[in-house]
Amino acid sequence: MAAHAPEGDPPRAATRTDVARAAGVSTAVVSYVVNNGPRAVAPATRARVLAAMEELDYRPNALARALRMRSAQAVGLIVPDVSNLYFGALARELSNRAFDQGYAVLLGDADNDVDRERAQVDSLVGRQIDGLLIVSLGDELPASAENVPTVFLDQRDRPGRRSVVADDLDGAAQAVSHLIGHGRRRIALVNGPAGSPEAVQRERGWRETLDAAGLPHDESLIVRTEFSRAGGLDAALRLLSQDERPDAVFVASDVQALGVLAAARRLRLKVPDDLAVISFDGTEEAAFSDPPLTTVEVPIDRIAETALRAVLSPEPADAPTFVPVRLVIRETCGCPEPTGG
């Protein structure tokens, strides 16, 4: 047994010095065996050290190591709202991949507030993160982020900065083309809020595709609203109570689409017969709505993988990396039902 702990003294965790003393070696040697280098250690010595570590229940202090190494082996992740399904999925993928590579992730929830986001950046940078992954609400990061490798995961235009984003423009084009292919002529857009950069690209894809087909795309066909179920509901109610009712709608997110479906039910409109719907994101909710949503699927895993690689490697990149998206056909677009149910 180890010596009895003298009562009343604060139990301090064992340090490398304690291990060295217990094993009868220098602290350098302990370091060598802990890190498997950079110097070789005689097998017998190594065994003694290992035994001492075990005995003292030694655990390296990552903070001290970080200070010395000038690297915390940690990345920061800042999103507007982790409880959002999309950002949550992103956080999950990123967290798991980072962990597998020995990195911790410091999570910052900006609470949809630019000032708060900036404060989070300052805080994380002060904690010496090796890189920052951010879905930012603003156009500029605070000066503190200057020397931290940063990858943006949002659609804002930031020339010269690295970003990894879904190909929103192409996704919107795919969706609208598909609706046109079903013979729809009056295709509305339920978009995200005016300030949202994702919204800008999705709207552009919608507009350009309609334009190329000679179909209308005037402002009366657009409603911009929050990325929420309630937003989608309101938007659809407004759109569908017009004189010239749309026969299809492209919705900028799955959650909004759930609201759109609720609106259709309320107005006794059959989906897809009276109204075809295609949304964006490809979250699980889309598969379980009534009817199941045809949606543009964003491969979050690939975004996470690409972004993490980018932030951890020094190569600069001038243009954004666009991750391809694909249309997942279910029942709201008007295709014949896949499962002949």
Added chain:
Amino acid sequence: MAAHAPEGDPPRAATRTDVARAAGVSTAVVSYVVNNGPRAVAPATRARVLAAMEELDYRPNALARALRMRSAQAVGLIVPDVSNLYFGALARELSNRAFDQGYAVLLGDADNDVDRERAQVDSLVGRQIDGLLIVSLGDELPASAENVPTVFLDQRDRPGRRSVVADDLDGAAQAVSHLIGHGRRRIALVNGPAGSPEAVQRERGWRETLDAAGLPHDESLIVRTEFSRAGGLDAALRLLSQDERPDAVFVASDVQALGVLAAARRLRLKVPDDLAVISFDGTEEAAFSDPPLTTVEVPIDRIAETALRAVLSPEPADAPTFVPVRLVIRETCGCPEPTGG
């Protein structure tokens, strides 16, 4: 202008020493002004220091401070899956509250894997977190967590350890009582997987309430399945195709309830007339389903607040802290519609 940076040298961030030199004071004084104490500084001196900090764009190194202070001002948060709506909401609340108190959050996603969870714990503890908040998948934490204040946010029974949880037992009782009050006699249970501790309490509440009312609660009325839409769908399909069909069902989560509603639609059963439904969680999805779900609402904000306070304060607690839940009436339970629509 400051001196030209000699080309080719790695630009190292300014340290406290640089500031001290620039301001013509000692490093201690810089520390005093940065931390507003513990010693007073003459206004003129303070101004010089502030100016130097500004000039050099000085930013304190939180890691060095943490090493010295023996506190990283950080808490760990480990959940089975951040992309889960419930855990995401928890992470959000926790992150925001922690940040407001000057704490960073180290996020660990256990990816629904006990071994991975243990590895995450080891990693975070090594990073000197001041406290650990965890929704754990196992019964025991690794030894590394021994000296870290820990608060469990799950329903597992861990005598002597602190935990903050929703009052699942009472919530289930409220739900079932309500259904009984509507005259339902055959009330089924779609529960979480057998291994889930939440499931155990919700089932107990269901059983005890039925028992007290002299109503049946045999195994043929129970299906245990994943907390997912698909799980709920399968479960309900099985339950509702029995000879003696249930006239109500208590569902252990909102997501499962969405599956139950889908099953009812498929079987041409009207909710709530043919089948009353009450679920558990109170997430946003419950409000936007068709019809909107009556559900037992878990106040995540209060759980987060209570848990954070608990983990940051030293008081031990023997019994779990139960956070009260409440029934939110919507349209699936059989109450007259609130909005006379």
Added chain:
DNA sequence: CTGTTAGCGCATTCAA
């Protein structure tokens, strides 16, 4: 009111 200085726990160069 301010300066000097000793560590916090660790990695690593330089000697041996």
Added chain:
DNA sequence: TTGAATGCGCTAACAG
């Protein structure tokens, strides 16, 4: 193959 010594950036005695 191992040991001694230095310093990462910071706080807080202690000593003026």
